[in-house]
Amino acid sequence: MTHTDYTITIRKGGTVLVDMQGFVLPPGRITFLFGESGIGKSLTGKALFGLLDPDDLTATVNGQSYETYRASAAARKMRAKGFFVFQEPSSHLNPLMTLQEQLDEAHSDTAGLSPILRALWQGSEDDDLRDLLRVYPKPHRPSGGEKQRILCAMALHRMMTTPDLGGTDEALFVFDEPTGSLDNRYRDVVLGLIAEAFRRRPCTVLIITHDYSMISMVTEHWHDIRDRVAFTEMTLTEEGQRQKAFAPDTYISWIRKLQPLRPTDAGEAAAPAILRVEPSHSVFGRDLTITGRDSRLPHPLTIAPGTMAYLKAPSGMGKTTLAKMVMGLVREGRFSATLGGIHLSEKTHRSTWEREIWGRKAAMVFQHADEALNPRSRVSEVFDGLPGLTISREEVGRRVLAFIGGDSEAGFLERRAGSLSGGQKQRLNILRSLLLETPLLILDEPLNGLDFASMKNVLDLLHERLARGQGILLISHNEEVFDALIPAKDLYYLTAEPS
Amino acid sequence: MPMRDLGSRQRIPWLLVRLTRLVTDSPDRLWAGLWILGIGALWAWDAAFLNRPAYLRLQAAFVNTMAGATLTVLFTLVLGWSAGLVLDSLSRRSSRIPYLLLTFTLSLIRSLPQIVGILIGYVLLTIFIERDIVRSTYLHLIWTALLISVFTFLELTDLLRERIDQYRKTDFFNAMLCCGIPERRIINVDVLWKNSLAHIFQKLIATFGMAIFLQCSIDFIISVGLSMDVSLSNFPPTLGSLLASLDSKQDILAIGVALGRPGYAGELLFRHLQGISVAFLIVFSLVCMYKISNGIVRRYRL
Numbered sequence: 001m002t003h004t005d006y007t008i009t010i011r012k013g014g015t016v017l018v019d020m021q022g023f024v025l026p027p028g029r030i031t032f033l034f035g036e037s038g039i040g041k042s043l044t045g046k047a048l049f050g051l052l053d054p055d056d057l058t059a060t061v062n063g064q065s066y067e068t069y070r071a072s073a074a075a076r077k078m079r080a081k082g083f084f085v086f087q088e089p090s091s092h093l094n095p096l097m098t099l100q101e102q103l104d105e106a107h108s109d110t111a112g113l114s115p116i117l118r119a120l121w122q123g124s125e126d127d128d129l130r131d132l133l134r135v136y137p138k139p140h141r142p143s144g145g146e147k148q149r150i151l152c153a154m155a156l157h158r159m160m161t162t163p164d165l166g167g168t169d170e171a172l173f174v175f176d177e178p179t180g181s182l183d184n185r186y187r188d189v190v191l192g193l194i195a196e197a198f199r200r201r202p203c204t205v206l207i208i209t210h211d212y213s214m215i216s217m218v219t220e221h222w223h224d225i226r227d228r229v230a231f232t233e234m235t236l237t238e239e240g241q242r243q244k245a246f247a248p249d250t251y252i253s254w255i256r257k258l259q260p261l262r263p264t265d266a267g268e269a270a271a272p273a274i275l276r277v278e279p280s281h282s283v284f285g286r287d288l289t290i291t292g293r294d295s296r297l298p299h300p301l302t303i304a305p306g307t308m309a310y311l312k313a314p315s316g317m318g319k320t321t322l323a324k325m326v327m328g329l330v331r332e333g334r335f336s337a338t339l340g341g342i343h344l345s346e347k348t349h350r351s352t353w354e355r356e357i358w359g360r361k362a363a364m365v366f367q368h369a370d371e372a373l374n375p376r377s378r379v380s381e382v383f384d385g386l387p388g389l390t391i392s393r394e395e396v397g398r399r400v401l402a403f404i405g406g407d408s409e410a411g412f413l414e415r416r417a418g419s420l421s422g423g424q425k426q427r428l429n430i431l432r433s434l435l436l437e438t439p440l441l442i443l444d445e446p447l448n449g450l451d452f453a454s455m456k457n458v459l460d461l462l463h464e465r466l467a468r469g470q471g472i473l474l475i476s477h478n479e480e481v482f483d484a485l486i487p488a489k490d491l492y493y494l495t496a497e498p499s
Numbered sequence: 500m501p502m503r504d505l506g507s508r509q510r511i512p513w514l515l516v517r518l519t520r521l522v523t524d525s526p527d528r529l530w531a532g533l534w535i536l537g538i539g540a541l542w543a544w545d546a547a548f549l550n551r552p553a554y555l556r557l558q559a560a561f562v563n564t565m566a567g568a569t570l571t572v573l574f575t576l577v578l579g580w581s582a583g584l585v586l587d588s589l590s591r592r593s594s595r596i597p598y599l600l601l602t603f604t605l606s607l608i609r610s611l612p613q614i615v616g617i618l619i620g621y622v623l624l625t626i627f628i629e630r631d632i633v634r635s636t637y638l639h640l641i642w643t644a645l646l647i648s649v650f651t652f653l654e655l656t657d658l659l660r661e662r663i664d665q666y667r668k669t670d671f672f673n674a675m676l677c678c679g680i681p682e683r684r685i686i687n688v689d690v691l692w693k694n695s696l697a698h699i700f701q702k703l704i705a706t707f708g709m710a711i712f713l714q715c716s717i718d719f720i721i722s723v724g725l726s727m728d729v730s731l732s733n734f735p736p737t738l739g740s741l742l743a744s745l746d747s748k749q750d751i752l753a754i755g756v757a758l759g760r761p762g763y764a765g766e767l768l769f770r771h772l773q774g775i776s777v778a779f780l781i782v783f784s785l786v787c788m789y790k791i792s793n794g795i796v797r798r799y800r801l
Contacts, residue, residue, distance in 0.1 A: 329676070329677070350591070354682070358677050358678065358679045359678045360679055363677055364674070364677040364678075365674075366670050366673070366674045366677075368670060371669060371671060372674040374671045374675075374689045374693060374694070375671075376689075376693040377689065384684075384688075385675075385684045385685075385688075386678055386680060387679040388679075429674070433677075436678060
């Protein structure tokens with residue numbers, strides 16, 4: 001790579017998708033690129049690697065046409081010797097070849113793969129792994145996390161074993177949200193393996209993510225290569241996208257200063273619980289139990305006014321499904337709960353939720369903001385039809401602009417939800433539920449896709465809601481933040497019921 | 500790029516590019532334009548060469564047919580939308596009886612061939628005319644349109660229910676429900692209006708074409724007469740009834756003559772203009788509606 005400083009523009013029809021000036025990618029270093037979802041991080045990475053579809057998008061890199069850039073010797077070497085781990089791994093894997101065949105095809109020397117695969121499937125038997133590698137990638141098998149680990153294994157193997165990486169400045173390895181479908185345990189394993197591969201053979205690595213907790217992992221465990229790691233953040237300005245250095249201490253000191261959102265209050269015990277979910281329930285025929293933090297014994301999940309309960313479990317265990325059962329959206333299971341004095345179970349008629357619960361006693365923020373908003377609704381229309389809204393449409397608009405930060409942009413309220421960045425959608429998604437002021441708020445991954453500043457804003461709002469007596473049920477993979485914020489007595493675990 | 504910046508030699512490729520884009524990107528607009536142009540050209544030709552009484556008959560027949568088809572679309576929309584919402588609402592109730600009863604009734608309509616159903620309806624309409632219940636041209640058209648729409652609205656109902664069922668599984672539907680937004684509003688505004696408009700519009704265009712076809716077919720069939728007292732002459736003129744008239748039939752037969760004697764073909768455009776114009780209006784309108792409907796499917800990738 002002869003260039004370390006890139007100017008990239010990407011257009012689709014008449015719309016400018018990326019207008020990035022001064023994107024720095026130092027050779028022989030690991031660069032973390034943070035930033036909220038949907039502002040162009042992945043597109044920038046793909047443009048650099050030469051992966052954009054010229055039929056779909058018009059792009060220039062450093063003033064050259066995209067065809068010229070792709071055909072340049074530097075870009076060709078970057079691609080040939082490097083690797084791109086896609087955010088959505090299904091798009092990379094060939095559905096007509098087994099995973100093993102694809103691993104073998106990518107590498108002539110497959111001996112080095114086994115230790116990487118074993119590390120990425122810690123706790124699994126070799127037989128299970130062999131069975132998995134015989135699978136053809138289909139939409140639901142293997143899982144998103146398994147596909148992501150397969151791609152990471154391919155990239156890591158290439159980093160560790162390719163005979164001619166061409167020094168530190170030729171190959172480029174891009175990891176686009178490499179841990180997006182993984183829980184914290186496997187996130188740490190993947191990051192550890194990237195560091196190990198880099199120690200063996202330093203090369204240029206770009207890690208695109210909105211998971212700021214990676215900073216803690218790097219500062220705690222990557223001492224020897226810390227000086228070769230750069231943290232940067234992509235922001236959207238009026239002139240387009242910009243990359244700026246992100247001081248890791250900003251995040252680390254913020255995390256260290258976090259205090260429980262609400263200190264233990266003896267008085268709250270006297271207040272009747274807003275929500276109580278009995279510990280034993282079943283989801284799609286699978287028996288599950290809620291336990292408290294200090295005990296492996298079943299423990300009902302209770303939320304008193306002004307408290308936030310944090311429900312934890314590995315990915316896919318059924319946290320979101322339990323929340324949807326409480327909200328009457330999933331009926332294929334067994335549960336028992338009391339919400340605002342109303343007893344709820346799988347037998348409760350849907351009209352109870354319609355009349356008493358939805359938007360009145362409880363509201364829920366869905367996990368994926370992309371899917372939780374009607375993409376064809378204008379920003380101002382997202383709030384139409386909310387029950388019991390006491391503020392005017394103008395006031396709603398003012399709050400939207402204040403919370404989402406679109407106040408400098410003319411006509412922001414008239415933009416379609418589908419055209420917003422992922423972070424803006426997520427804030428809109430949260431704000432819709434917050435405006436309702438229901439006694440209970442269920443938050444499913446509320447920090448997904450947010451940049452650092454927006455994360456802090458959301459947490460401030462939650463703090464304010466708790467102070468006003470709202471109860472919150474939280475589901476989040478962002479343990480680093482919420483473990484610091486939520487008192488131990490309000491932590492709950494979801495486990496498979498012991499036989 | 501503005502036209503004024505281009506020299507005449509550059510304008511031709513520019514126009515070609517625009518035209519190619521129109522054909523490839525918006526075939527529905529292209530065919531809508533062609534339909535209007537075709538009708539306009541025929542109008543001008545008929546104004547110049549068709550005799551006055553025939554010209555006025557043709558004009559009235561065309562206007563009545565188009566008005567009938569438009570009313571059919573309107574009734575189809577109202578009936579289809581209402582039935583879709585009622586079925587969706589009943590299907591979620593604990594008692595299944597009202598849902599099953601309505602489904603059974605709609606299935607009865609569905610089981611009847613459209614043309615047979617409309618013929619039966621025309622018998623009813625004939626009785627109304629005999630008893631002097633239906634008198635004016637407007638009432639004729641409204642009754643006819645209502646009759647046809649009874650046999651076309653189910654397609655729209657099926658489409659709406661399919662769209663509602665599809666969106667019920669999405670997160671945004673459930674997220675809006677959880678925020679207490681009324682389900683009726685989510686269905687009507689967010690699912691059908693904001694996310695299904697192109698689908699509905701495409702279906703209504705197809706219904707418009709179908710209404711022209713059914714009306715013309717029925718009018719042609721009943722040209723043999725429905726009763727001693729009521730005949731086509733009691734009905735407002737339509738393209739179908741005009742096609743069934745003796746003059747038009749002779750004009751159509753002349754096409755066969757022209758096939759055997761090519762030198763006679765020129766006469767079709769002057770001496771046999773009424774029948775040729777009616778046939779052209781029917782066939783050309785049906786082809787255009789078919790193409791517009793398919794073009795919408797292509798443009799919006801439905």
